[in-house]
Amino acid sequence: MRWTRPAPGGATGKAGRRPAGRTLSMAAGLRDLGLNAVTGLAALALLVPVAVGAALAPVTGSRVAPPARVLGLARRLAAFQRRWANRVLSREGGADGGVSPPAGPGTRRTLLWLAVHSVAGPAPLVATCAMLTALDYVFFRMRPMDTSTLNTFAMSMSIVAIAAVILLSVALFRTGQARLARLLLDPARAADTRIRELTASRAAVVDARAAELRRIERDLHDGAQAKLIAIRMHLALARSCGDPDERLQVIDEAREIAGQALTDLRDLVRGIHPPVLADRGLTGAIEASALLCPVPVALDFDLPGRPQPPVESAVYFAAAEALTNVTRHSGASRAWVRLRHTVGVLRLTVGDDGRGGARRDAGTGLRGIENRLSVFDGSLTLSSPLGGPTELIMEIPCALSSPKISHS
Incomplete structure (x- = not known):
């Protein structure tokens, strides 16, 4: 049995090209599911040494990178899966068809695809086999044999319906696997998101x-x-x-x-650009702003170096704006400022014990902070339930460029 979708304008294409009709046979669909099951098991085999290395990292006290040979095989397997997905989606037509750019995904995206495909690869074939077994048991083993004409006709219609359901399931599984591979492995998708x-x-x-x-x-x-x-x-x-x-x-x-x-x-x-920021660094500048705040502010700094001047300026003004909001709107009796730099991310937290209920759309202050941080690919997280406390967590990926300045 074949599922056929004819192309507009006739059943055949131009000379020298494959027919314009798109067909999917049961054998071809099951073959693709079997192929994905095999590549899924291969992905699982490649994922095991990576997982073992990650599990041993806390014991050894160092960051364990995936073996180069494993990464090479993973990239080759991912490239094979991308070609298969492009071929499937291009046969079906639509915006998802076509050939992806030659550049491959990065290491993180490749490892993510290994983890997902090790489960998503074999799962459709297992589900299809389980469906076939269940239907065979229900229609052929549980029912007594009856050779009457009516029962034979009903049995034939049941077989046709079962075949149609299985073929539809195989087609959906096949397309879903191809789209998932394109989603995880096609760098153009990530690039489009990043451009937006x-x-x-x-x-x-x-x-x-x-x-x-x-x-x-x-x-x-x-x-x-x-x-x-x-x-x-x-x-x-x-x-x-x-x-x-x-x-x-x-x-x-x-x-x-x-x-x-x-x-x-x-x-x-x-x-x-405040002179105190140039003279005393980020921690000294935030400390000076905290001293001007009428609400008592507890300071907790752990900054072993200095960010780049533009990042310092953005974080300082974000902290000053946050403390101004505490003074004007919170009704708080105390506030706190924490500054950390961990794993390449500068994290500033400004909180208070005020009335809470702060919202991003309630004024221009939080939007201004968010705009400042977005210049450096930073983010702003707001937690302000009614009744408090309120916390603003500001994060900017950056490196520290010089030793810490003492301002004692």
Whole structure:
């Protein structure tokens, strides 16, 4: 019995090509299931030394890498499975067909495919055999033999229905295995996902930069620029003033305004890159922000080096914004800040014992923190049940570049 899906426009293709009709015979479907069962057992055999090495890692106290020969065989097996999946999906047509790019998956994706395929490879064949055994027992062994015409017809229809069900199951199993292989092994899928993430991150960065530029422009216009104009007017007034005492008074006022303008410019520079961050490092800068917070803040730092300056700046401003939110909205009696660097990830936790109920969509503060972190492929996790406590966990993958700065 064959399952046939004719191609549009006729049953045959152009000369020199295979027929346009797509057919799947029972034998071909079972052969593919058997092939996947064999490759699944091979994947299991390759996965065993990797699992043994991972299990021995805590005992040996070192990170055990998969053997190079095992990885080589795993990549060859994965490449074979990709070719099979591409062939199956291209015969069925649709957007999933075609040939994947020549680049293969990375080590992690290959090991993940080994773990999944060692189960998903043999499972459909086992399920099909179990189905055949169960149907054979129900229709042929449990029922007494009856050679009447009616019973023979019913038996024939049962056999046809069983064959159709099995063929449909085989086709679904086969397509499912091919799609699963493409999902796990096709780097183009991961690349598309990564491109979408980077596009969203870039849009967030552009919005954040535009907002920051508008803030700087507004602060310059309303602060330093207005004061500089006032100084110019005072100097012009002093120049035209005939009374020496009045001239000195106008000059003193201009001098005072110049000091205010200088203060505004210093505050603006601190908002771009605080001097304390350059002088005392990330831990010292966060400690200075905590001292300015009216809520008592417990500090717990374990940072054996310094991140790159852009990462330091982003984490510092994220911590400062989080402490500002604690002061304004939490109603807390105490707060805490923890800073760690483990396994290549810088993790900052800011928490408080306030009323809780914080939400990402409740204001711009958390969105601003998230936008800052997204520039460096970071993430923000919020835990804030009603009644508290509230914790913000900010993570950025980064390396430390210099020894820790002491700020005692």
